Amino acid sequence: MSTYTIKTTSKWLIAAGALAAVGLLAVGGVAVGRFVLGRVQPVLRSLPTYSMKQTDSEHPWYRRTTVRFRSADYVRDFEDAPIWLAYPVPTNVIGRAPFGNARVCSIPGQNPANYIAVDCGSEMEAYEVFRNVKHRPFDWRHAKFQEMDFVGSMMHAEHKRTTDSALIADVVGSLRDGMPTPTGKLPAALTASQPPGAVENLGRLQLYSDGLPGLAFCPMLYWDNTGSVYLAESIGVEYSNRTQQIHANWIPANESFARWLRTP
16 A cells, blocks of 8 residues: 655744745845845736744644734634645745745635645745634534545545445544543554654545645545555644654554555
């Protein structure tokens, strides 16, 4: 079965880079300002800009990222971590970073007053979903989902899809009502510090709901060599000395889902 590698780019590095660039503007004055502006693609220069900041989340191992755009605050925190774009690269650009060519895009099917997609990548585009702080988080616990994808390795197309409502309800019910496995009973891969990318058999589900157009609810999953499967609403990753450790409330999946996952 395919594997999934955790992306190890820390958002605080992006924020640090932003602060450094602001410092350069302050020191260099108008000349540097013109240089930076000259690097912005002409098609983007007339678009409104956004600002970004990060603070500690109330949830351990998470950061709260806030984007200020068009006089509104958009946030990505623990509640928003499992919400991903249904289509990875949006194309309708509605804003940009104050320097460089990072963009803000609207999301097909969503009102930009509720959700926007912000490019949080460094060398490559990496859009993440931000929710207006006045818009309530998506209530996945009571949502009705029509489809579910298993997303394996980023390098392989070994994905599976189902519209089996009973199977989808089984997964949601496990996440909603299941009891987390004590740390001492989890596979070592989920509790030990390891080099980034060393954890195999870590994947993602994508659940689609008519109540969340253009977006998907994406819990994580892990399976071991014995056939056991664990589910988590989302994961937090602790980085230290070139290693990472995964933190999550891992819930055992029911055998019906584990069997579906194992079936070619």
